[in-house]
Amino acid sequence: MKQSIESTNGFESYTEAVNWVTGLVAEKGMRPGLKRMEWLMKKLGHPERRLKFIHVAGTNGKGSTCAFLTNVLLRNGYDVGTFTSPYMTKFTDRLRYNGKDIEEEQLLALANEIKPLAEELARTELGHPTMFEVTTTIAILYFAKVVFPDYVVWEVGMGGRLDSTNVVLPVISIITNIGHDHKEFLGETLEEIAAEKAGIIKPGVPVVTTVEQPEALAVIERISAKHHSSLYRLGQEFSYEPISAELHRHIFTFESPFRRMKELQISLNGHHQFKNASAALMAIEVLRQYQALIIEEEDLYSALKDTFWPGRLELAGEQPQLLLDGAHNPEGAASLANALTTLYSYDRLHIMLGMISGKEHEAYLRQLVPLAHTLIITEPDFHKKYAAADLAYTAQEIVRELGSEVEIRVERDWRKAMEALQQMTGPGQLALVTGTLYLISDVRARLGGQAQNEKGW
Incomplete structure (x- = not known):
């Protein structure tokens, strides 16, 4: 009624x-x-x-x-x-x-x-x-x-x-x-x-x-x-x-x-x-x-x-293969890492991520950095966004500590970061957009042909 x-x-x-x-x-x-x-x-x-x-x-x-x-x-x-x-x-x-x-x-x-x-x-x-x-x-x-x-x-x-x-x-x-x-x-x-x-x-x-x-x-x-x-x-x-x-x-x-x-x-x-x-x-x-x-x-x-729920290990594109996941804390990143290693097959993994302030950024990154070949760090269009340069610094410290070979790029404009992610992802490779759901929602709107989406908590 x-x-x-x-x-x-x-x-x-x-x-x-x-x-x-x-x-x-x-x-x-x-x-x-x-x-x-x-x-x-x-x-x-x-x-x-x-x-x-x-x-x-x-x-x-x-x-x-x-x-x-x-x-x-x-x-x-x-x-x-x-x-x-x-x-x-x-x-x-x-x-x-x-x-x-x-x-x-x-x-x-x-x-x-x-x-x-x-x-x-x-x-x-x-x-x-x-x-x-x-x-x-x-x-x-x-x-x-x-x-x-x-x-x-x-x-x-x-x-x-x-x-x-x-x-x-x-x-x-x-x-x-x-x-x-x-x-x-x-x-x-x-x-x-x-x-x-x-x-x-x-x-x-x-x-x-x-x-x-x-x-x-x-x-x-x-x-x-x-x-x-x-x-x-x-x-x-x-x-x-x-x-x-x-x-x-x-x-x-x-x-x-x-x-x-x-x-x-x-x-x-x-x-x-x-x-x-x-x-x-x-x-x-x-x-x-x-x-x-x-x-x-x-x-x-x-x-x-x-049952479907957007932005949770959501396959948003196949050429290149593009995955969206709103993992934004250490526990969410651990679940995402588990899925990446048990469910998906790929030659190289390219990750684009952006976060908001007030999160456990180091513990979050420790789950994902070891799996990545490329890390593009950006910023969501949100008033509480966390600076990409600061997030990249934390990621670089983890890379040095682990002795891994991960290319880290900083692109504050998430639209340009998205273009770079899509361009670098070749056949047999996997592109992942993750971090705050505000970034995921922006990317979903863009992929859906919307010029811009509304914002709110």
Whole structure:
């Protein structure tokens, strides 16, 4: 079911509305906390209470897990809202209903509804809402007042405990993994980061996790017990067994307390996708048992097989062979390196990468430098971009330490870097674009013939 919200006085165009929302990134910055979201929800009559959320947190794998969940629910006849971040090409693609982006006129109308509230909030001691708070509020209003999905697959933006998305009470929570990312906000140790991720755990709401580090898992276990939340852990309450892994064809067996499923197939590449698919499967199984979710096995199998998520080991070209992967932290780089050495065949590997500030650049580069023949270091078009010269210096130090022969080039303009990458990649060789998803989204837009894509966190 879908309803229309008419735009009133305020922004006159979609572009004007999006520019206001995204402009808040630089203007208001990032201010983790829930008080502004709680204020907004109260003013709006608590629209979040009308929806069933599947809340997904984790350092890596959130987007793929959300994609698996969305596809399985859709294939089984449910109406599904999906909220993910960041968006890959256009602001509307982070906010989807039944696989389709929110319509521009609906986003315009919702931005016009929220703007007066944002201005009112700005006059209080809480201050103006941030870009992500406004976007999250738009998402909640869209799902609760316009499209009315049966379930909302709800991805955390950063962390969990103080993330804007944590204003909801979900029917199930998922924590995919714990790694070193956003340390300036989430903490220096795995235990500290785990505590932030586990902040999405609510009293009595079941939790699924694929976290494996003992110290991080212990934190999730403690918080789940405190909230009397049933906890389903990879390797304990559920497990998977890989059978084979070929390009676009990974086959595995999944086992839960409720049943065993054989010969499941996924097309997303990389051994880490076994975990992401298993997290989604365990969540589906819990909802089947305790929320009366109706899932047909044939539809589940076909949905897993057909699931696609952009920018994750995505083959974007074949002549030359071009791969896109948004690995942007050490754990993501490790998964990417594993895939490069086990799934792909090539004579030479040419890597183009760009990062934003605040990341573990040295640990990230240590995963990829030993595999590269050429490293083209560039910068994304983003306000928090990390200087290519500084990233190249770190890479050169690693090359000297390892005694490897890697050609390192610096090209700050990512468009020129892309041209150089394509020109140098010959038959039998592999070109890889990796690093921040902001760079991946720019490259995807260019390959798709778009002059420019929208930006936002």
